[in-house]
Amino acid sequence: MTDLKRALSDTADNVEAILDEVLSSQGAPEQRIYSAMRYTTLGGGKRLRPFLVTQSASLFGVAEMNALRTGAALELIHCYSLVHDDLPAMDDDDLRRGKPTVHVAYDEATAILVGDALLTLAFEVVAQPETHDDATVRIKLVDMLARASGARGMVGGQMIDLEAEKKDLDLKEITLLQQLKTGALIGYGCEAGAILGGASIEQRQALNSYASDLGLAFQIADDLLDVEGSVEETGKAVGKDEDAGKETFVSLLGVDGARDEAKRIADRAVSQLSIFDAKADLLRATAEFVVVRRN
Numbered sequence: 001m002t003d004l005k006r007a008l009s010d011t012a013d014n015v016e017a018i019l020d021e022v023l024s025s026q027g028a029p030e031q032r033i034y035s036a037m038r039y040t041t042l043g044g045g046k047r048l049r050p051f052l053v054t055q056s057a058s059l060f061g062v063a064e065m066n067a068l069r070t071g072a073a074l075e076l077i078h079c080y081s082l083v084h085d086d087l088p089a090m091d092d093d094d095l096r097r098g099k100p101t102v103h104v105a106y107d108e109a110t111a112i113l114v115g116d117a118l119l120t121l122a123f124e125v126v127a128q129p130e131t132h133d134d135a136t137v138r139i140k141l142v143d144m145l146a147r148a149s150g151a152r153g154m155v156g157g158q159m160i161d162l163e164a165e166k167k168d169l170d171l172k173e174i175t176l177l178q179q180l181k182t183g184a185l186i187g188y189g190c191e192a193g194a195i196l197g198g199a200s201i202e203q204r205q206a207l208n209s210y211a212s213d214l215g216l217a218f219q220i221a222d223d224l225l226d227v228e229g230s231v232e233e234t235g236k237a238v239g240k241d242e243d244a245g246k247e248t249f250v251s252l253l254g255v256d257g258a259r260d261e262a263k264r265i266a267d268r269a270v271s272q273l274s275i276f277d278a279k280a281d282l283l284r285a286t287a288e289f290v291v292v293r294r295n
Contacts, residue, residue, distance in 0.1 A: 004285040011054050012047040013072070014064075018072040022125055035115045036106045037121075041079045044097035044235075046295070048286075049074045049189045052214075055283050056193020056207055059276055066132050070141060070192050073125040077149050078185055080118035083111050085158065091240065095117035098235035119149070132196065148188035157181025161246075169247045175216065178249075182222070183215030200292045208277050210283065218290045220262040223248040225294070227255060234295050262291040 019041055024033030050071025057067035086093040086101040094104050104109035125131060126141050147153055157180030164177065190211040194204045225234055226241050227250050241248050250258045269287040273280045293295065 001285065001289065004282055004289055007282055008046065008048070008051055011051045011114050014068050015050045015072050015075060016042060018068055019075065022072065022121065032110065033113055033117055036110050037117055039105060039287055040083055040114060041076065041101050041118065045075070047075060049078055049185055051286070052186065052189030052211070053192045056190045058194045059193065059279050060197025060199060062193070062196045066196055067193065069125060071130040071189070072198060072216055073122040073145070074185065074189060074192065076118045076122035076125065077145065080115040080122070081154055083118070084115040087111060090158070090162070093237055095231065095236050119222070134166055138196060141192055144191050144195065145188055148184040153180055153184030157184065163202070164246055171252050174247060174249060174252065178216060178219040179212065182219045183212060186215035186218065187211040203277065206272055210269050210272040210287070213265050213272060214290060217262045217266040217269060217287065220249045220258050220265070221291045221293065223250045224249070224255065224258055224262070229294065267289045
């Protein structure tokens with residue numbers, strides 16, 4: 001686990017440097033929007049999704065900068081989603097990553113524009129030649145990122161989540177919700193590495209299966225943290241799902257059942273990587289990490 005934490009930290013530092021560069025406000029006509037974009041994006045988060053890009057890409061010997069820029073674009077999408085998710089019309093959260101959310105620190109209109117700006121900037125980063133010199137590869141990256149973040153991915157999951165406040169969901173429906181809302185961007189992390197590396201069909205399928213299980217285990221662990229975690233640990237409000245009357249993996253399976261299910265799915269994620277050699281060990285360790293993390 002020490003090697004994983006070091007690798008996560010190194011990736012976070014490298015991605016942070018790229019984000020700092022692409023979020024530079026030098027010469028920009030409007031400074032406030034850049035201030036708010038930098039506020040929500042820099043200096044926080046595990047950078048798990050970019051880490052999945054870099055580790056998946058490393059299986060195929062991809063140049064590190066190609067993977068880091070793709071990972072940075074994915075992180076911009078993730079940060080945009082958090083800004084909009086925190087809005088009063090959505091989850092109405094006041095705390096994110098241990099500090100006031102954007103609509104609290106700035107205002108609601110600015111938060112909406114920040115999300116819009118981060119989303120569009122992500123596609124700008126992916127489309128630039130610095131991300132990959134082959135335009136065909138960049139188009140594939142753009143295509144898959146649009147699918148993962150749009151109505152058939154994350155946004156679709158968010159819609160189901162909003163509707164869940166009005167009706168009870170069963171386990172199958174909650175699984176679909178989380179596969180879209182959380183799993184789609186995690187899936188893109190591995191898919192992007194495969195695209196950058198020109199992976200075979202078998203290799204892409206293995207990484208996709210791994211990412212699908214990883215995303216589900218991650219979300220079950222998140223549901224457990226909402227019940228067992230603290231604000232100090234998570235950097236955000238806890239107990240909100242229960243207060244809102246939302247069905248979760250924990251409400252349906254119980255704490256012990258949810259913990260067992262997260263472990264079972266994480267173990268299955270590890271098994272999906274059997275076609276890869278020791279180069280995939282950090283991806284295997286990531287599956288074990290997501291179910292024991294405390295933030």
